[in-house]
Amino acid sequence: MSARRKLIAGNWKMNGLRADGTALAKGLAAKLAAGPAPACDLLVCPPFTLIVPVVEAVAGSALAVGGQDCHAKTSGAHTGDTSPAMLADLGCRYAIVGHSERRTDHAEIDAQVKAKAEAALAAGLIAIVCIGETLAQRDAGQTLEVNRSQLVGSLPDGATPENTVVAYEPVWAIGTGRVATPAQAQEVHAAIRAELVKKLGAAAAAGMRILYGGSMKPDNARELLALPDVDGGLIGGASLKVADFWAIAESC
Numbered sequence: 115m116s117a118r119r120k121l122i123a124g125n126w127k128m129n130g131l132r133a134d135g136t137a138l139a140k141g142l143a144a145k146l147a148a149g150p151a152p153a154c155d156l157l158v159c160p161p162f163t164l165i166v167p168v169v170e171a172v173a174g175s176a177l178a179v180g181g182q183d184c185h186a187k188t189s190g191a192h193t194g195d196t197s198p199a200m201l202a203d204l205g206c207r208y209a210i211v212g213h214s215e216r217r218t219d220h221a222e223i224d225a226q227v228k229a230k231a232e233a234a235l236a237a238g239l240i241a242i243v244c245i246g247e248t249l250a251q252r253d254a255g256q257t258l259e260v261n262r263s264q265l266v267g268s269l270p271d272g273a274t275p276e277n278t279v280v281a282y283e284p285v286w287a288i289g290t291g292r293v294a295t296p297a298q299a300q301e302v303h304a305a306i307r308a309e310l311v312k313k314l315g316a317a318a319a320a321g322m323r324i325l326y327g328g329s330m331k332p333d334n335a336r337e338l339l340a341l342p343d344v345d346g347g348l349i350g351g352a353s354l355k356v357a358d359f360w361a362i363a364e365s366c
Protein backbone atom coordinates (compact mmCIF):
# COMPACT_ATOMS: atom_id res chain seq x y z
CA MET A 115 0.00 0.00 0.00
CA SER A 116 1.28 3.41 -0.82
CA ALA A 117 1.30 6.16 1.77
CA ARG A 118 0.66 8.80 -0.84
CA ARG A 119 -2.33 10.97 0.01
CA LYS A 120 -4.23 11.83 -3.11
CA LEU A 121 -4.46 15.41 -4.36
CA ILE A 122 -7.49 16.66 -6.27
CA ALA A 123 -6.58 19.95 -7.92
CA GLY A 124 -8.86 22.24 -9.90
CA ASN A 125 -7.28 24.26 -12.71
CA TRP A 126 -9.86 26.94 -13.46
CA LYS A 127 -7.80 28.21 -16.42
CA MET A 128 -8.97 31.59 -17.79
CA ASN A 129 -12.49 31.31 -16.41
CA GLY A 130 -14.58 33.29 -14.01
CA LEU A 131 -15.24 36.83 -12.89
CA ARG A 132 -15.15 37.77 -9.21
CA ALA A 133 -18.70 36.65 -8.46
CA ASP A 134 -18.17 33.25 -10.12
CA GLY A 135 -14.86 32.53 -8.42
CA THR A 136 -16.08 33.59 -5.02
CA ALA A 137 -19.23 31.49 -5.33
CA LEU A 138 -17.27 28.43 -6.44
CA ALA A 139 -14.72 28.77 -3.64
CA LYS A 140 -17.40 29.38 -1.02
CA GLY A 141 -19.39 26.41 -2.32
CA LEU A 142 -16.40 24.11 -1.87
CA ALA A 143 -15.53 25.55 1.55
CA ALA A 144 -19.15 24.97 2.62
CA LYS A 145 -18.95 21.33 1.49
CA LEU A 146 -15.79 20.87 3.52
CA ALA A 147 -17.36 22.52 6.55
CA ALA A 148 -20.43 20.26 6.30
CA GLY A 149 -18.19 17.15 6.19
CA PRO A 150 -17.25 14.41 6.05
CA ALA A 151 -14.08 15.55 4.28
CA PRO A 152 -13.01 13.46 1.29
CA ALA A 153 -9.88 11.32 1.75
CA CYS A 154 -7.63 13.63 -0.27
CA ASP A 155 -5.98 17.03 -0.30
CA LEU A 156 -7.99 19.66 -2.18
CA LEU A 157 -6.60 22.54 -4.21
CA VAL A 158 -8.04 25.18 -6.52
CA CYS A 159 -5.95 27.22 -8.95
CA PRO A 160 -7.94 30.27 -10.02
CA PRO A 161 -6.78 32.85 -12.54
CA PHE A 162 -4.42 35.42 -10.96
CA THR A 163 -7.24 37.99 -10.82
CA LEU A 164 -9.26 35.77 -8.48
CA ILE A 165 -6.57 34.60 -6.09
CA VAL A 166 -7.28 37.25 -3.47
CA PRO A 167 -11.07 36.78 -3.31
CA VAL A 168 -10.65 32.99 -3.39
CA VAL A 169 -8.07 32.98 -0.58
CA GLU A 170 -10.47 35.13 1.43
CA ALA A 171 -13.44 32.90 0.62
CA VAL A 172 -11.70 29.70 1.75
CA ALA A 173 -9.96 31.16 4.82
CA GLY A 174 -10.06 28.68 7.68
CA SER A 175 -10.89 25.71 5.44
CA ALA A 176 -8.60 22.89 4.32
CA LEU A 177 -8.93 23.99 0.70
CA ALA A 178 -5.54 25.14 -0.65
CA VAL A 179 -5.09 27.78 -3.33
CA GLY A 180 -2.46 27.87 -6.08
CA GLY A 181 -1.38 29.81 -9.14
CA GLN A 182 -1.61 28.47 -12.69
CA ASP A 183 1.89 29.63 -13.60
CA CYS A 184 4.72 31.71 -12.15
CA HIS A 185 7.82 33.50 -13.36
CA ALA A 186 11.29 32.15 -12.67
CA LYS A 187 12.43 35.39 -11.03
CA THR A 188 11.35 36.99 -7.75
CA SER A 189 10.89 40.49 -9.15
CA GLY A 190 12.05 42.75 -11.94
CA ALA A 191 11.27 44.05 -15.41
CA HIS A 192 8.88 41.32 -16.60
CA THR A 193 5.71 43.04 -17.71
CA GLY A 194 2.58 40.99 -17.17
CA ASP A 195 4.26 38.24 -15.18
CA THR A 196 3.69 37.07 -11.62
CA SER A 197 6.48 35.80 -9.37
CA PRO A 198 6.22 32.84 -7.02
CA ALA A 199 6.98 35.17 -4.10
CA MET A 200 3.90 37.19 -5.06
CA LEU A 201 1.77 34.05 -5.11
CA ALA A 202 3.09 32.96 -1.71
CA ASP A 203 2.47 36.45 -0.36
CA LEU A 204 -1.23 36.13 -1.29
CA GLY A 205 -1.58 32.83 0.55
CA CYS A 206 -0.98 30.41 -2.32
CA ARG A 207 0.61 27.09 -1.45
CA TYR A 208 1.05 25.64 -4.94
CA ALA A 209 1.99 26.74 -8.45
CA ILE A 210 1.25 24.82 -11.63
CA VAL A 211 4.15 25.03 -14.10
CA GLY A 212 4.54 23.76 -17.65
CA HIS A 213 0.88 23.22 -18.43
CA SER A 214 0.52 22.20 -22.08
CA GLU A 215 -1.50 25.36 -22.72
CA ARG A 216 1.49 27.42 -21.51
CA ARG A 217 3.85 25.28 -23.58
CA THR A 218 1.63 25.89 -26.66
CA ASP A 219 0.36 29.46 -26.14
CA HIS A 220 3.64 30.84 -24.77
CA ALA A 221 6.15 28.48 -26.38
CA GLU A 222 7.48 27.40 -22.98
CA ILE A 223 10.19 24.78 -23.12
CA ASP A 224 11.39 22.32 -20.50
CA ALA A 225 14.30 24.50 -19.31
CA GLN A 226 11.91 27.37 -18.55
CA VAL A 227 9.47 25.05 -16.81
CA LYS A 228 12.31 23.71 -14.67
CA ALA A 229 13.44 27.26 -13.79
CA LYS A 230 9.87 28.21 -12.85
CA ALA A 231 9.52 25.07 -10.72
CA GLU A 232 12.79 25.82 -8.92
CA ALA A 233 11.65 29.40 -8.29
CA ALA A 234 8.37 28.07 -6.91
CA LEU A 235 10.24 25.81 -4.49
CA ALA A 236 12.53 28.67 -3.45
CA ALA A 237 9.42 30.70 -2.57
CA GLY A 238 8.13 27.85 -0.42
CA LEU A 239 5.46 26.75 -2.90
CA ILE A 240 4.73 23.20 -4.03
CA ALA A 241 5.35 22.93 -7.78
CA ILE A 242 2.95 20.93 -9.94
CA VAL A 243 5.03 20.06 -13.00
CA CYS A 244 2.92 19.18 -16.05
CA ILE A 245 3.99 16.88 -18.87
CA GLY A 246 2.14 15.02 -21.61
CA GLU A 247 2.26 13.89 -25.21
CA THR A 248 0.23 15.11 -28.20
CA LEU A 249 -1.95 12.79 -30.23
CA ALA A 250 0.58 12.83 -33.08
CA GLN A 251 3.31 11.76 -30.67
CA ARG A 252 1.12 8.98 -29.26
CA ASP A 253 0.22 7.77 -32.74
CA ALA A 254 3.91 7.75 -33.62
CA GLY A 255 4.65 5.48 -30.64
CA GLN A 256 6.61 8.22 -28.84
CA THR A 257 4.45 8.52 -25.70
CA LEU A 258 6.86 7.13 -23.13
CA GLU A 259 9.92 8.84 -24.61
CA VAL A 260 8.17 12.24 -24.83
CA ASN A 261 7.02 12.05 -21.22
CA ARG A 262 10.40 10.82 -20.03
CA SER A 263 12.19 13.63 -21.77
CA GLN A 264 9.76 16.31 -20.54
CA LEU A 265 10.00 14.95 -17.01
CA VAL A 266 13.80 14.90 -16.97
CA GLY A 267 13.93 18.38 -18.51
CA SER A 268 11.27 19.98 -16.32
CA LEU A 269 11.73 18.44 -12.87
CA PRO A 270 13.27 20.98 -10.48
CA ASP A 271 16.61 20.31 -8.81
CA GLY A 272 15.86 19.61 -5.17
CA ALA A 273 12.52 17.94 -5.90
CA THR A 274 11.09 15.97 -2.99
CA PRO A 275 7.68 14.35 -2.40
CA GLU A 276 6.87 17.31 -0.15
CA ASN A 277 7.67 20.11 -2.59
CA THR A 278 6.91 18.63 -6.02
CA VAL A 279 3.95 16.96 -7.72
CA VAL A 280 4.03 15.61 -11.29
CA ALA A 281 0.93 15.89 -13.48
CA TYR A 282 0.56 13.67 -16.54
CA GLU A 283 -1.83 15.39 -18.92
CA PRO A 284 -2.07 13.83 -22.37
CA VAL A 285 -2.70 16.82 -24.62
CA TRP A 286 -5.29 14.91 -26.66
CA ALA A 287 -7.39 14.35 -23.54
CA ILE A 288 -7.50 17.97 -22.36
CA GLY A 289 -10.89 19.57 -22.86
CA THR A 290 -11.83 16.98 -25.47
CA GLY A 291 -13.99 14.61 -23.46
CA ARG A 292 -11.60 11.89 -24.63
CA VAL A 293 -10.11 10.48 -21.44
CA ALA A 294 -7.13 8.14 -21.27
CA THR A 295 -8.13 4.55 -20.65
CA PRO A 296 -7.05 3.18 -17.27
CA ALA A 297 -4.43 1.06 -19.06
CA GLN A 298 -3.04 4.08 -20.94
CA ALA A 299 -2.91 6.19 -17.78
CA GLN A 300 -1.32 3.47 -15.64
CA GLU A 301 1.30 2.69 -18.29
CA VAL A 302 2.53 6.30 -18.40
CA HIS A 303 2.24 6.85 -14.64
CA ALA A 304 4.31 3.72 -13.97
CA ALA A 305 6.91 4.87 -16.50
CA ILE A 306 7.06 8.28 -14.82
CA ARG A 307 7.52 6.60 -11.43
CA ALA A 308 10.31 4.42 -12.84
CA GLU A 309 12.07 7.52 -14.17
CA LEU A 310 11.64 9.21 -10.77
CA VAL A 311 13.36 6.21 -9.18
CA LYS A 312 16.35 6.79 -11.45
CA LYS A 313 16.44 10.53 -10.77
CA LEU A 314 15.50 10.75 -7.10
CA GLY A 315 15.91 7.26 -5.67
CA ALA A 316 13.34 4.67 -4.67
CA ALA A 317 12.07 6.31 -1.49
CA ALA A 318 11.45 9.75 -2.99
CA ALA A 319 9.89 8.22 -6.10
CA ALA A 320 7.57 6.12 -3.98
CA GLY A 321 6.41 9.19 -2.09
CA MET A 322 5.91 11.60 -4.99
CA ARG A 323 2.40 12.22 -6.20
CA ILE A 324 1.64 11.78 -9.90
CA LEU A 325 -1.70 13.31 -10.95
CA TYR A 326 -3.69 12.46 -14.05
CA GLY A 327 -5.33 15.29 -16.00
CA GLY A 328 -7.46 15.32 -19.13
CA SER A 329 -11.25 15.08 -19.17
CA MET A 330 -11.43 13.66 -15.65
CA LYS A 331 -15.11 13.77 -14.64
CA PRO A 332 -17.27 12.33 -11.86
CA ASP A 333 -18.14 9.34 -14.04
CA ASN A 334 -14.56 8.28 -14.84
CA ALA A 335 -12.67 9.50 -11.77
CA ARG A 336 -13.14 6.45 -9.56
CA GLU A 337 -11.59 4.08 -12.07
CA LEU A 338 -8.60 6.36 -12.74
CA LEU A 339 -8.01 7.19 -9.08
CA ALA A 340 -7.98 3.49 -8.19
CA LEU A 341 -4.93 2.84 -10.40
CA PRO A 342 -1.76 2.03 -8.44
CA ASP A 343 0.30 4.98 -9.73
CA VAL A 344 -2.45 7.61 -10.08
CA ASP A 345 -2.27 9.82 -7.01
CA GLY A 346 -4.93 12.35 -7.83
CA GLY A 347 -6.30 14.51 -10.58
CA LEU A 348 -5.70 17.87 -12.22
CA ILE A 349 -9.18 18.85 -13.29
CA GLY A 350 -10.14 21.53 -15.79
CA GLY A 351 -13.75 21.77 -16.91
CA ALA A 352 -15.22 19.68 -14.09
CA SER A 353 -13.50 21.88 -11.49
CA LEU A 354 -15.77 24.79 -12.41
CA LYS A 355 -18.82 23.16 -10.84
CA VAL A 356 -18.96 22.55 -7.09
CA ALA A 357 -20.93 19.31 -7.47
CA ASP A 358 -18.62 17.82 -10.11
CA PHE A 359 -15.37 18.75 -8.34
CA TRP A 360 -16.74 17.45 -5.06
CA ALA A 361 -17.90 14.20 -6.65
CA ILE A 362 -14.40 13.65 -8.05
CA ALA A 363 -12.89 14.33 -4.63
CA GLU A 364 -15.30 11.86 -3.07
CA SER A 365 -14.07 9.22 -5.53
CA CYS A 366 -10.73 9.08 -3.72
Ligand code: 13P
Nearest residue numbers: 125288289328329350351
Ligand atom coordinates in the same frame (compact mmCIF):
# COMPACT_ATOMS: atom_id res chain seq x y z
P1 13P B 1 -10.04 19.21 -18.65
O1 13P B 1 -10.37 18.53 -17.35
O2 13P B 1 -10.99 20.31 -18.99
O3 13P B 1 -9.83 18.23 -19.75
O4 13P B 1 -8.62 19.96 -18.43
C1 13P B 1 -7.56 19.25 -17.90
C2 13P B 1 -6.46 20.19 -17.63
O5 13P B 1 -5.83 20.72 -18.53
C3 13P B 1 -6.16 20.50 -16.23
O6 13P B 1 -4.98 21.20 -16.11
